[in-house]
Amino acid sequence: MPKVIRSSRATPQHTRVGDASSILKRFYIFERQLMRALAGWYIQTPGVELKFFLGGEQWLSSQHADSLRARVLELRYPRRDVDKKWDQDLLVFMDELLKAANLSEFLAGVYDVALAALRDEIQEYLDRTDPLDDAPTVYRLRHIAYDTATRIEQMHLLEQPDATDTSEWRDYLSQRLASIGGLSGLHERDAAPIDPGRPGFQVQRSARRDPRFRTARFHLPHENKYDKAGAAAWKRIESLDKRVAMQVWSAISHFNEIWAGEAPASVLFDLSGEPWDFYLDLSRWIWDETRHSMMGYRAMQGWGWDVPSLIPYGDALYNALGPMPPAQRLALLYYFEEGLLRSGTKQVELKILEASGDDGSAHDMDYDWADEAIHVGYGFKWLRHLLGDDNAGQAELTRLTDEARAIFADYVKAHKDDEEAKLAPYFERLYDVVAQMTLDVPEDGLEIQWAPVVADQAVLEDL
Ligand SMILES: [Fe+2]
Ligand SMILES: [Fe+2]
Numbered sequence: 001m002p003k004v005i006r007s008s009r010a011t012p013q014h015t016r017v018g019d020a021s022s023i024l025k026r027f028y029i030f031e032r033q034l035m036r037a038l039a040g041w042y043i044q045t046p047g048v049e050l051k052f053f054l055g056g057e058q059w060l061s062s063q064h065a066d067s068l069r070a071r072v073l074e075l076r077y078p079r080r081d082v083d084k085k086w087d088q089d090l091l092v093f094m095d096e097l098l099k100a101a102n103l104s105e106f107l108a109g110v111y112d113v114a115l116a117a118l119r120d121e122i123q124e125y126l127d128r129t130d131p132l133d134d135a136p137t138v139y140r141l142r143h144i145a146y147d148t149a150t151r152i153e154q155m156h157l158l159e160q161p162d163a164t165d166t167s168e169w170r171d172y173l174s175q176r177l178a179s180i181g182g183l184s185g186l187h188e189r190d191a192a193p194i195d196p197g198r199p200g201f202q203v204q205r206s207a208r209r210d211p212r213f214r215t216a217r218f219h220l221p222h223e224n225k226y227d228k229a230g231a232a233a234w235k236r237i238e239s240l241d242k243r244v245a246m247q248v249w250s251a252i253s254h255f256n257e258i259w260a261g262e263a264p265a266s267v268l269f270d271l272s273g274e275p276w277d278f279y280l281d282l283s284r285w286i287w288d289e290t291r292h293s294m295m296g297y298r299a300m301q302g303w304g305w306d307v308p309s310l311i312p313y314g315d316a317l318y319n320a321l322g323p324m325p326p327a328q329r330l331a332l333l334y335y336f337e338e339g340l341l342r343s344g345t346k347q348v349e350l351k352i353l354e355a356s357g358d359d360g361s362a363h364d365m366d367y368d369w370a371d372e373a374i375h376v377g378y379g380f381k382w383l384r385h386l387l388g389d390d391n392a393g394q395a396e397l398t399r400l401t402d403e404a405r406a407i408f409a410d411y412v413k414a415h416k417d418d419e420e421a422k423l424a425p426y427f428e429r430l431y432d433v434v435a436q437m438t439l440d441v442p443e444d445g446l447e448i449q450w451a452p453v454v455a456d457q458a459v460l461e462d463l
Pocket of ligand 2: 260289337371372375
């Protein structure tokens, strides 16, 4: 008869490598699909602060997804392929989260149901697992648990979008989650609730802006060559001093970079089946452009401005590229970003801001420049991936970019007479505010030669 001695210790259920990797894979799918859902609702959300929040949140989910994915690959690499054979029940649940009727429901579903479940189920995992054998997972999950608790708290600190009663939606999602055994799949499965049959989520191709602002198509005179009065009103601000104009320009321009976050968010949402790094890079791109917008907002608040009443918050750039296919949206964004770096615009802007003694704006521009250099790498890499790494791919990139610029030019032409396209009233109001704030500084002999990167070169004649 075979002989053994007793087990050195007892081990709980669901803690072997196979269990760990399948649970962590479900957590990975959850965070990855959450990143996509947050990107979709980021576009959907008009309120400035809530949009900023969602821009950061989608990136946080991408970081968690990346950490979980790396651990799954360690546990069963290469047998378990993390990017295939996803649990269908979990995917259906994540699709349901997207179908919130409004932002209040979306936040309640994501934070009070889904992320609250993740927080609890991570704790269950940590309580169950062997901290020695599974130490690398413990390290990762402790960090994700900390972030998850923090993000739930932060959501509740936000000024909520409206007073909608979300209890029915939360109950439905909780039951739905219980019917798939929770995020880990380990919980007892309850009966599925009745599907309310809500329509699938569609990403907005036309952005709505914060209702506290006046509706505006454009934000600075370089976008619209037809707005001669706007350009003239801007010249008046410039007449105060080119340094002052750059301080104001960079803040308005940064704040309006939100479209450059919305564009990759729409691509991230639309394209499935790309390599994981594609989503990771786009997610960072979205967060960076959101941060740039936050930089502009913070600078203007720092000057004590009533931003919604003074500043144009344009919708043209996102809305013009709404009908374009995903690669073309990226191509237009890449055109602007690559142009900025190639022409050294950022360095010149930084130099002027430093000469202004505006430490805050110079600090922002310094980091913006660092981010933009990364984005040019993303654009280069992923456009080659999407279009092909050969002459045909290069020709297609040029064609898509030229066509995108033409689409934008047509959009400008079609909207040039809109009341919302007129910038002069903004710059006139702003002139009065800025003129009162000017300070004398010693002559520094600064030579200013600067031009923005534009879709339509003809605009530069008037600037
Ligand atoms: Fe930017
Ligand atoms: Fe950028």
